[in-house]
Amino acid sequence: MIFIVIAISLFITDFFVKNWAEKKLEMKAEKEIFCNKIIIRKFHNHGAALNILENKKNILLFLNITLVSILSLIYAKTILNSENAGKKLSMSFLVAGGWNNLYDRMKKGYVVDYFSFNTKIKKLKAIVFNLSDFFIFIGSFLLLISESSRKK
Numbered sequence: 001m002i003f004i005v006i007a008i009s010l011f012i013t014d015f016f017v018k019n020w021a022e023k024k025l026e027m028k029a030e031k032e033i034f035c036n037k038i039i040i041r042k043f044h045n046h047g048a049a050l051n052i053l054e055n056k057k058n059i060l061l062f063l064n065i066t067l068v069s070i071l072s073l074i075y076a077k078t079i080l081n082s083e084n085a086g087k088k089l090s091m092s093f094l095v096a097g098g099w100n101n102l103y104d105r106m107k108k109g110y111v112v113d114y115f116s117f118n119t120k121i122k123k124l125k126a127i128v129f130n131l132s133d134f135f136i137f138i139g140s141f142l143l144l145i146s147e148s149s150r151k152k
Contacts (some may be wrong), residue, residue: 003079003088010096014131018104021114034120039118043128044110050127057109064105065110068098086146097132 025042032039047054048064075091082088104111113128 003092004114006089007092007096008100010093010135011100011132014100014135015103015135016114017131018100018114021112025114036118039116039125039126040114041116043113044108045113045128046110049133057139061105064102068095071095071098084146086142086149090139090142090146093135093142095114096140097135100132100135101130 021042025040025043027042030039030041045051046057048060053060055064072095073092075095078084078087078091101111111130111132113130113133115130116125116128119125
């Protein structure tokens with residue numbers, strides 16, 4: 001049960017941050033925070049990561065729904081059948097991020113992104129993220145650790 005609460009809490013967290021970003025941030029405005037390491041800026045991502053499939057919205061939506069549905073089924077099976085707490089935690093992060101970005105795409109037609117890293121690497125600085133992106137990264141990393149430590 002705790003892992004479902006974690007997934008819902010993560011979803012709600014980014015849901016409210018995205019709503020704040022939509023209401024409070026201007027599209028072109030930038031604000032540096034955390035000793036100028038993070039740039040707050042609003043961006044509407046009409047594609048997948050790095051605007052992939054931006055001009056193929058129906059294909060993107062189909063793929064997004066399919067992948068999040070499969071991930072949700074795996075999550076349900078993991079929550080019900082697995083003894084591995086690391087796998088349950090990693091899957092909670094993955095589904096929260098997937099659900100949240102899918103919700104944006106279905107409700108608004110785009111995903112709300114709102115922060116970048118202020119780095120000298122221009123390509124990295126140009127990428128705009130949201131918390132759900134990091135939930136997916138964290139979930140993937142935790143799953144990798146969980147599964148590799150289990151095999152030892």
